[in-house]
Amino acid sequence: MTDLIQRFLSGDRRALARAITLVENRSSEGQGLLSAVYGRTGRAHVIGVTGPPGVGKSTMVDRLAAEYRSRDKTVAIIAVDPTSPFSGGSVLGDRIRMSGAAGDPGVFIRSLAARGHLGGLSLATEDVARVMDAFGFDVILIETVGAGQSEVEVMDIAHSTIVVAAPGLGDDIQAIKAGILEIGHVFVVNKADRDGADRTVMELEVMLDLGQRELKWRPPVLKAVARDGLGIPEAVEALERHRQYLDESGSWAALARQRAEAKIRQIVIQRLTEQVSRVSSPVWDQLVDRVVTRQRDPYAAAGEVLKLLRLNGDS
Numbered sequence: 198m199t200d201l202i203q204r205f206l207s208g209d210r211r212a213l214a215r216a217i218t219l220v221e222n223r224s225s226e227g228q229g230l231l232s233a234v235y236g237r238t239g240r241a242h243v244i245g246v247t248g249p250p251g252v253g254k255s256t257m258v259d260r261l262a263a264e265y266r267s268r269d270k271t272v273a274i275i276a277v278d279p280t281s282p283f284s285g286g287s288v289l290g291d292r293i294r295m296s297g298a299a300g301d302p303g304v305f306i307r308s309l310a311a312r313g314h315l316g317g318l319s320l321a322t323e324d325v326a327r328v329m330d331a332f333g334f335d336v337i338l339i340e341t342v343g344a345g346q347s348e349v350e351v352m353d354i355a356h357s358t359i360v361v362a363a364p365g366l367g368d369d370i371q372a373i374k375a376g377i378l379e380i381g382h383v384f385v386v387n388k389a390d391r392d393g394a395d396r397t398v399m400e401l402e403v404m405l406d407l408g409q410r411e412l413k414w415r416p417p418v419l420k421a422v423a424r425d426g427l428g429i430p431e432a433v434e435a436l437e438r439h440r441q442y443l444d445e446s447g448s449w450a451a452l453a454r455q456r457a458e459a460k461i462r463q464i465v466i467q468r469l470t471e472q473v474s475r476v477s478s479p480v481w482d483q484l485v486d487r488v489v490t491r492q493r494d495p496y497a498a499a500g501e502v503l504k505l506l507r508l509n510g511d512s
């Protein structure tokens with residue numbers, strides 16, 4: 198274990214891959230590694246890329262990575278696919294080759310699938326992102342492949358989120374559900390080589406103006422042709438401006454604090470839930486019996502359970 202941490206800290210990519218697997222599987226080794234490297238986290242700019250399927254998110258993510266590389270920033274990519282049973286790097290092998298990032302030590306790609314994450318996909322994504330952050334990547338791009346609630350949850354760990362749309366889909370805007378509209382900091386209408394891009398930009402602008410959002414950061418709506426790399430530098434500029442805004446407004450620090458609090462609370466609740474579910478069944482059954490026969494009320498019974506767990510039973 199200490200050997201793995203040493204190799205990780207010395208920048209060994211194979212140690213990084215191994216560390217991610219351990220963390221993803223929520224093994225005790227993984228937890229130990231996270232604790233050991235936690236002090237090195239908090240530096241990476243975590244960027245979410247979301248939007249309806251087929252709008253060009255993957256293409257965009259690869260281009261964004263290349264643009265950041267041209268600015269001497271190192272980039273890690275997490276492709277979150279709640280519909281796929283396979284996690285790991287191999288699935289993305291073709292993509293790495295296509296993007297020209299193969300052999301570039303400044304780029305690391307990992308896919309995460311839904312299956313097998315006890316604490317949920319968002320928790321796994323968060324922990325993997327933290328490991329990448331500790332490894333020293335400047336930028337972490339998190340791309341969600343699926344649609345729905347998981348997108349919003351996953352994006353909860355990003356500092357900046359790009360919402361990608363495309364013209365010509367008619368109900369495309371509807372597909373960008375209200376929840377996703379609210380989490381976007383930069384909007385990009387991709388496939389601007391097609392008709393209707395300006396109209397989609399306008400529709401988004403109107404929706405953003407109507408929505409009562411935090412006034413200090415008005416999300417820009419940009420156009421891009423990700424396939425050809427057009428509009429990508431502008432998207433990165435917008436992300437850099439958002440990061441600067443977070444810094445200068447104190448939001449970066451506030452967000453860190455808010456998330457640390459939420460995280461501790463989440464872990465405490467998770468552990469308590471585990472403890473409660475471990476209350477031995479004879480005791481449990483007896484308590485249930487007493488409530489059923491009206492010898493106890495449910496509150497008193499719950500109080501007894503908490504006392505058994507040596508927690509404060511008063512509420």
Ligand code: GDP
Nearest residue numbers: 250251252253254255256387388421422423424
């Ligand atoms: P995702 O499902 O959102 O990740 O979308 P993909 O990145 O897989 O792209 C879906 C399809 O759109 C692919 O065939 C891409 O080659 C294509 N595509 C991506 N960007 C553009 C673009 O700017 N213009 C056009 N016309 N097609 C694009």
